Structure formats: C-alpha cells, structure tokens
Amino acid sequence: MNDSVLQTVPLGFPWQTVDPFLFCVHHDDAYPAGNERLGPVASLAGRNLGQDFDPKLPFRMYHGQVVPGFPQHPHRGFETVTIVRRGVIDHSDSLGAAARFSTGDVQWLTAGGGICHSEMFPLLRQDAPNPLELFQIWLNLPSADKLVEPHFAMLWNEDIPECVFEDTAKRVTRVRLIAGALDGRRAPSPPPRSWAARPDTDLAIWTLALQPGARFTLPRAKHADALRTLYFFAGSTLSVDGEEAQVKSGMVVQSDRDLVLTAGDGAVELLMLQGRPIDEPVVQHGPFVMNTRAEIQNAFADYQRTRFGGWPWPSDDPVHGIEAGRFAKHVDGRVERRPG
Numbered sequence: 001m002n003d004s005v006l007q008t009v010p011l012g013f014p015w016q017t018v019d020p021f022l023f024c025v026h027h028d029d030a031y032p033a034g035n036e037r038l039g040p041v042a043s044l045a046g047r048n049l050g051q052d053f054d055p056k057l058p059f060r061m062y063h064g065q066v067v068p069g070f071p072q073h074p075h076r077g078f079e080t081v082t083i084v085r086r087g088v089i090d091h092s093d094s095l096g097a098a099a100r101f102s103t104g105d106v107q108w109l110t111a112g113g114g115i116c117h118s119e120m121f122p123l124l125r126q127d128a129p130n131p132l133e134l135f136q137i138w139l140n141l142p143s144a145d146k147l148v149e150p151h152f153a154m155l156w157n158e159d160i161p162e163c164v165f166e167d168t169a170k171r172v173t174r175v176r177l178i179a180g181a182l183d184g185r186r187a188p189s190p191p192p193r194s195w196a197a198r199p200d201t202d203l204a205i206w207t208l209a210l211q212p213g214a215r216f217t218l219p220r221a222k223h224a225d226a227l228r229t230l231y232f233f234a235g236s237t238l239s240v241d242g243e244e245a246q247v248k249s250g251m252v253v254q255s256d257r258d259l260v261l262t263a264g265d266g267a268v269e270l271l272m273l274q275g276r277p278i279d280e281p282v283v284q285h286g287p288f289v290m291n292t293r294a295e296i297q298n299a300f301a302d303y304q305r306t307r308f309g310g311w312p313w314p315s316d317d318p319v320h321g322i323e324a325g326r327f328a329k330h331v332d333g334r335v336e337r338r339p340g
Contacts, residue, residue, distance in 0.1 A: 004240060004241035013053075027133065034130055035123075036068050057163075057325075077112075077145075077147075081108050085135070087134065093116060104160065112148040114308035116308050131146055151191040154336065173209065179206075201275055204274040207269070208268075209267065210269075213265070217261075219258055224255070227276070229273050230270050231250045236268070
C-alpha cells in the first residue's frame with residue numbers, strides 16, 4: 001500500500017464511511033416488468049416480505065410488500081442524500097412534501113428534529129424491465145443542528161454540473177458534482193442547515209466515470225484535515241497513485257495531495273465522499289442519530305408522542321400513479337414539474 005491510500009475496505013451492505021458521513025448504501029436491483037399495482041410481475045413466493053434483503057436474489061422488495069421500497073419510517077439528527085443512477089423513486093413525507101424523481105436526480109433531506117418519509121420504487125413499465133440503482137448517503141449533523149426544522153430539497157439532473165476532462169490521449173473523465181466545487185463549477189446549494197452548507201467544511205460528493213485507460217488527476221482538498229474516501233464500485237481495474245485497487249473496494253486516501261487515477265482496460269466508476277469531520281460523539285439507534293444515549297431516548301419518546309407531525313397519506317407506502325412524471329411538491333405547496 002502506498003502512502004496515498006491510508007486504508008482499504010471491501011464494499012459490503014452498507015458501505016463503511018468516515019466522519020462526517022454515517023454510511024452509504026448502494027441499491028442495485030434488476031426489477032422485472034411491473035403489474036397493475038406497480039409491483040413486480042414475478043412471483044414473490046417464499047420471500048420474507050417486509051424484510052426482504054436477500055443479496056443472492058436479482059432484486060429485493062426491502063420493506064415493501066406490494067411495491068418495493070421503504071414504507072413510512074422516522075428519522076432524526078442527520079440527513080439523507082439519495083442519488084438515482086437508474087429507475088424511479090416516489091417520496092412522501094410527514095411535512096406533506098412529495099416527489100417522483102429518477103435517473104440523474106438527487107433528493108437531499110434534512111431530517112433535523114424529526115420527519116417521517118416513505119421511499120417507494122414503483123415499477124412503471126409493464127412491458128419491459130425496471131432496473132433501479134441508487135446511492136443513499138447518510139450525512140451527520142452537528143449537535144447545534146440536530147433539532148433544526150426538517151428540510152426537503154430536490155437537485156434535478158439538469159441542474160447538476162458535470163465537469164469533463166480529457167487526458168493527453170483524449171480519454172475522458174466525467175465528474176458530477178452533487179456537493180462541492182471543481183474546475184470553477186459548483187454543485188447546487190445544499191439545504192441551509194446541512195454540514196455541506198457551511199463554507200469551511202470542504203464537503204464534496206462526486207461521482208466519477210473514467211473511460212478505459214483514462215488518466216485523471218484528482219485535485220487535493222482545500223483543507224488538509226478533510227477526510228476523503230473513494231468507492232470503486234464498477235469497472236475492471238484502477239490505479240490510485242500507482243497502486244492497483246480492486247473493484248468493490250473503498251479507499252480512504254490522503255486529501256492533502258493530488259491523486260492520479262488511471263483506469264485499466266475497462267471503464268471505471270467511483271463515488272467520492274469528502275468532508276472535514278464533525279468530531280462529536282455519535283450515538284445511533286436505528287433511524288435516530290444523536291450525541292448521547294439520553295437524546296436517543298428523547299427521540300423515541302418524541303416520535304411516540306408526536307409522530308413527527310403525523311402521516312397525511314392514505315397508506316404507509318404511497319406511490320404517485322403510473323402517469324405522473326418527475327415532480328416535487330414542496331412543503332409550502334409549490335409544485336415543480338420536470339420533463340421525463
């Protein structure tokens with residue numbers, strides 16, 4: 001191991017992360033055609049519906065029973081960043097916000113003091129497969145912001161910058177900026193109380209795609225104490241400053257130096273998570289992430305008492321119908337619609 005790569009870990013489920021991130025999950029499901037209820041036409045016999053996470057199967061229902069996904073559940077004390085690579089997600093929450101978002105879109109949700117939401121994966125195509133691939137990243141909040149007002153935001157595909165670089169052999173690397181800045185371009189603004197919204201946290205979430213043989217110099221972070229992890233999740237071989245990396249591995253790398261990434265004979269894809277650490281105690285119990293055990297107990301008590309605003313939807317697993325396109329209904333009633 002060279003001194004640019006500090007640690008290497010295999011990519012399991014979920015992926016290990018470092019402060020200020022809590023974890024990252026990579027969902028990659030080969031859903032078949034959908035039925036009239038927007039669930040899979042394939043038989044679900046023998047599955048542990050409601051807890052269907054079998055990694056050996058081509059697709060999972062997760063906590064869904066008819067439509068795959070995650071029916072209503074609470075969160076407090078952190079943020080979820082959901083990056084869709086393929087497929088469709090229907091969001092509904094206790095604030096009254098709702099959305100349908102798909103390939104290339106990102107949802108950024110500050111749970112703060114408490115929110116309930118559902119994330120369902122409707123299978124809209126009835127005559128073709130419905131593949132779904134996404135990252136969901138949990139980003140911590142500092143103690144000062146653990147109980148802020150929840151905030152729902154959409155970062156639409158069309159608004160997310162993509163930086164394109166050519167090496168001397170004209171091989172291309174593409175970098176999409178979900179958070180942070182590169183080459184004079186900046187990602188859309190994160191929610192206002194996010195760790196990413198602070199100007200000194202050096203937070204970056206990028207996806208990188210290298211053509212076969214492409215060579216790309218990943219520039220150093222602005223702050224030497226930023227922690228940076230590269231997740232090599234797709235491709236054949238990759239060299240990081242001359243060290244060969246194995247696909248399905250995560251590498252904690254030096255952030256205070258430029259790193260040369262070189263793809264092998266096949267295309268390579270990576271996710272990069274970077275940020276200065278919050279450096280506070282983390283106490284997690286299920287969907288709640290706080291600083292102390294007493295705060296976790298308070299979170300459960302508050303949820304039992306208030307249900308974080310209640311659930312305004314007719315079911316725990318709402319979907320938005322087969323005809324709805326990409327849209328977001330915000331808490332203030334404003335509705336955005338996007339093509340596709």
